[in-house]
Amino acid sequence: SNMIKVAVVGGEGIGPEVTDQSHRILKWFSARRGIPVALREAQYGLIPYLATGKVLPDDTAEAMEEADAILWGATGGPETTEVPAAARKAGSLLSLRSKYDLYANLRPIVASPALADSAPLKASVLKDVDFIIIRELTSGIYFGEPRGIETLPDGQRRGFNTQQYTTSQVRRVARTAFELARTRKGRVCSVDKANVLETSVLWREEVTALHQAEFSDVELTHLYVDNAAMQIVRAPSQFDVMVTCNIFGDILSDCAAMASGSLGMLPSVSLGPPDRLGRRKALYEPVHGSAPDIAGKGIANPLGSILSVAMMLRITLNRPDDAALLEKAVDTALAAGARTADIAEPGTKRLSTQEMGDAVLNAL
Amino acid sequence: SNMIKVAVVGGEGIGPEVTDQSHRILKWFSARRGIPVALREAQYGLIPYLATGKVLPDDTAEAMEEADAILWGATGGPETTEVPAAARKAGSLLSLRSKYDLYANLRPIVASPALADSAPLKASVLKDVDFIIIRELTSGIYFGEPRGIETLPDGQRRGFNTQQYTTSQVRRVARTAFELARTRKGRVCSVDKANVLETSVLWREEVTALHQAEFSDVELTHLYVDNAAMQIVRAPSQFDVMVTCNIFGDILSDCAAMASGSLGMLPSVSLGPPDRLGRRKALYEPVHGSAPDIAGKGIANPLGSILSVAMMLRITLNRPDDAALLEKAVDTALAAGARTADIAEPGTKRLSTQEMGDAVLNAL
Ligand SMILES: CC(C)[C@H](C(=O)O)[C@@H](O)C(=O)O
Ligand SMILES: CC(C)[C@H](C(=O)O)[C@@H](O)C(=O)O
Numbered sequence: 001s002n003m004i005k006v007a008v009v010g011g012e013g014i015g016p017e018v019t020d021q022s023h024r025i026l027k028w029f030s031a032r033r034g035i036p037v038a039l040r041e042a043q044y045g046l047i048p049y050l051a052t053g054k055v056l057p058d059d060t061a062e063a064m065e066e067a068d069a070i071l072w073g074a075t076g077g078p079e080t081t082e083v084p085a086a087a088r089k090a091g092s093l094l095s096l097r098s099k100y101d102l103y104a105n106l107r108p109i110v111a112s113p114a115l116a117d118s119a120p121l122k123a124s125v126l127k128d129v130d131f132i133i134i135r136e137l138t139s140g141i142y143f144g145e146p147r148g149i150e151t152l153p154d155g156q157r158r159g160f161n162t163q164q165y166t167t168s169q170v171r172r173v174a175r176t177a178f179e180l181a182r183t184r185k186g187r188v189c190s191v192d193k194a195n196v197l198e199t200s201v202l203w204r205e206e207v208t209a210l211h212q213a214e215f216s217d218v219e220l221t222h223l224y225v226d227n228a229a230m231q232i233v234r235a236p237s238q239f240d241v242m243v244t245c246n247i248f249g250d251i252l253s254d255c256a257a258m259a260s261g262s263l264g265m266l267p268s269v270s271l272g273p274p275d276r277l278g279r280r281k282a283l284y285e286p287v288h289g290s291a292p293d294i295a296g297k298g299i300a301n302p303l304g305s306i307l308s309v310a311m312m313l314r315i316t317l318n319r320p321d322d323a324a325l326l327e328k329a330v331d332t333a334l335a336a337g338a339r340t341a342d343i344a345e346p347g348t349k350r351l352s353t354q355e356m357g358d359a360v361l362n363a364l
Numbered sequence: 365s366n367m368i369k370v371a372v373v374g375g376e377g378i379g380p381e382v383t384d385q386s387h388r389i390l391k392w393f394s395a396r397r398g399i400p401v402a403l404r405e406a407q408y409g410l411i412p413y414l415a416t417g418k419v420l421p422d423d424t425a426e427a428m429e430e431a432d433a434i435l436w437g438a439t440g441g442p443e444t445t446e447v448p449a450a451a452r453k454a455g456s457l458l459s460l461r462s463k464y465d466l467y468a469n470l471r472p473i474v475a476s477p478a479l480a481d482s483a484p485l486k487a488s489v490l491k492d493v494d495f496i497i498i499r500e501l502t503s504g505i506y507f508g509e510p511r512g513i514e515t516l517p518d519g520q521r522r523g524f525n526t527q528q529y530t531t532s533q534v535r536r537v538a539r540t541a542f543e544l545a546r547t548r549k550g551r552v553c554s555v556d557k558a559n560v561l562e563t564s565v566l567w568r569e570e571v572t573a574l575h576q577a578e579f580s581d582v583e584l585t586h587l588y589v590d591n592a593a594m595q596i597v598r599a600p601s602q603f604d605v606m607v608t609c610n611i612f613g614d615i616l617s618d619c620a621a622m623a624s625g626s627l628g629m630l631p632s633v634s635l636g637p638p639d640r641l642g643r644r645k646a647l648y649e650p651v652h653g654s655a656p657d658i659a660g661k662g663i664a665n666p667l668g669s670i671l672s673v674a675m676m677l678r679i680t681l682n683r684p685d686d687a688a689l690l691e692k693a694v695d696t697a698l699a700a701g702a703r704t705a706d707i708a709e710p711g712t713k714r715l716s717t718q719e720m721g722d723a724v725l726n727a728l
Contacts, residue, residue, distance in 0.1 A: 094560070120489040120598050141505075141527060142560055149562050156531040159566030163505060163527060167520040193611070196458070196506055198513050202523030229619035230627065233597055234484050247557070251612075255593035255619050263594065 003038040004317060007067035009060060012045040013290025014300035014353075015073025021302035021357030022071060022309045025326065028361060029313065033322055040067070044091070045075065049083050056091030064096070069316040070283040071308065074290035097137050100281050102270035103169070104176040105137040106311070107253040107287060109236065114334035115261035118343050121233070129259050131239035132180065135249020136173045137270055139165055140199075142246045163199045165245065170206040176271065177243035178215035187219045187240035191228040191248055203245065225252070232256045253287065263288045264301030264342045267308035269315060282316050284308040298352045301340040303330060306360055329363035336363075367402040368681060371431035373424060376409035377654025378664035378717075379437020385666035385721030386435060386673045389690065392725060393677065397686055404431070408455070409439065413447050420455030428460070433680040434647045435672065438654035461501050464645050466634035467533070468540040469501040470675070471617040471651060473600065478698035479625030482707050485597070493623050495603035496544065499613020500537045501634055503529055504563075506610045527563045529609065534570040540635065541607035542579035551583045551604035555592040555612055567609065589616070596620045617651065627652045628665030628706045631672035633679060646680050648672040662716045665704040667694060670724055693727035700727075 010016030042060035049055045111129035144162030181188045190207045192200035211220045266287035271280045286304030314323035338359035341350045374380030406424035413419045475493035508526030545552045554571045556564035575584045589612045600623045630651035635644040650668025678687035702723040705714045
């Protein structure tokens, strides 16, 4: 069929609350803008665990397996300490990333002028900030073997992990970066620690080789990760597409988060390998986590999840105009003063999660 | 003898220029404040390499070996591409850190109110920023074995590195952090990635065990490294002492650098194990590198090196009042408008490296 299959999995903590709002928005686009999507809701976490013994029950696994796109909420937090570690791990986000080979994690950093007051960076520094960090997501030190904790002959313990990358693991994520740069400002900055790590030497050589072979029209620069962290704070507007390994991308994307005013604003997508038609399985999720401290209160910021739907419109649904329409509606709502608690100035009105969803829908 | 031995090694790039100024300041304290130091100057880099075949010639190695403290400038840069990699490596900063077992790298982050205008962070965010990052410096992924690049049966290459920590490696650097916190605001934040890495699980367990056994008067918190990167940008004034592994400390200290206005402002010290009297071999150096693009122009900021002398006064020379005197002189010079190019507002007067040294001396 020509229907595009989307699994909606709110998950745990504030995940279901924010996903409720992005789900509404997605239904609006489906109904009003004629987008052929088949939405299937599925549960994840403690509730299915108590009923089935699995945080990711078979029904949810099936929905995610057959989906072209997954709209994911969040996982983790205190409510789940009832789930034993092994059951947790079997259905974890890390295992899902690995299972669906979602190796390219795109995290856009866009500074909304409406939020300049609540950001820690100066407005002059935030001007024109609009870049995407592409984080390699299924290899590196997150998955490298051997790993563990051993006891040494003298009774001490030793923890060890393996950082590792192969030629093809580097090249495929670099390819995603170069292709994306062609649709943007044409610049890729690759980040590594090639002055110290062999993994980074290989990374830099393979990125450079792919660039020379197929993407010499794109501008390629390299930064050491320490310098990149500083440049992201000093002058984030210099970047277009940044590509880096799993752990560096984890750190740098949170370092960059503040340029957008709040972690609650940030969308993301994790992409698998392209099929023959260039379609890629995609998991869309806000960058924030399950935030157990505010879960259930209805005050979480749904914009990270809503902007993830904008990414879905652009990438999986191939509707760039609708993506821009949604992004503009978010801007309009913000410009009109709509603020959840995380982005509100002291003493100003705070919208609930639902009211922020309303504000975006009204602006559409 | 009771003389404290200091080796002065300017090194390469802007290293000699900035060290000339901190060296003058150190001599001022020695002469005017009666500090018993024996200063020995020694060369490092291309010049001794051309004469002796070693970037770190025997005379320099001897000076550093017998020194209580080393005032180090910088290493690296284009001028040294004439030195073959093996000769370079034998005398590298990494090998020196390892040789002298300088495992605790202290990087203070202090926001000078005089520089708030040139910092990318808002003045409200910079208020009361005064913390120290302690980076483990002789283990972790920088030194872990096995490491390398191998060719796989299918012709692909694979790069690999080993992150590793033992009980004693974690505990000794954590001890430095707890002891330092006792002389400050009494708070330690330990940074890891214990939700993913076994090395970090061990790190967290050992830090916690040492805390319970010997330092329960100190407040201990833990942050994941991605969250720490965000908090350093969002609200850096929340921290007192932060302790973390080698690679995370490398990234986080550069991420934090912008809170002080410029990398050129940042001092550091790397400490070895205490002897029976509690004295620790120490290498003092600015956080910035050799900056080959501006080397020889006499425009580099010497304050990172000068503030490293303040750290030397406080730690190796045990002269906290003199350390405070020097830090105050730097503040006075900045408050009076003294600016090198890296911290000058557009269109304002820029001092040379030497003139900045003069400005600090005049303020003493
Ligand atoms: C929860 C954690 C395992 C995860 C990661 O480090 O990948 C999170 O920080 C993220 O960035 O998605
Ligand atoms: C030059 C490099 C090896 C070094 C490091 O990563 O340790 C530098 O970045 C530092 O922070 O001292």
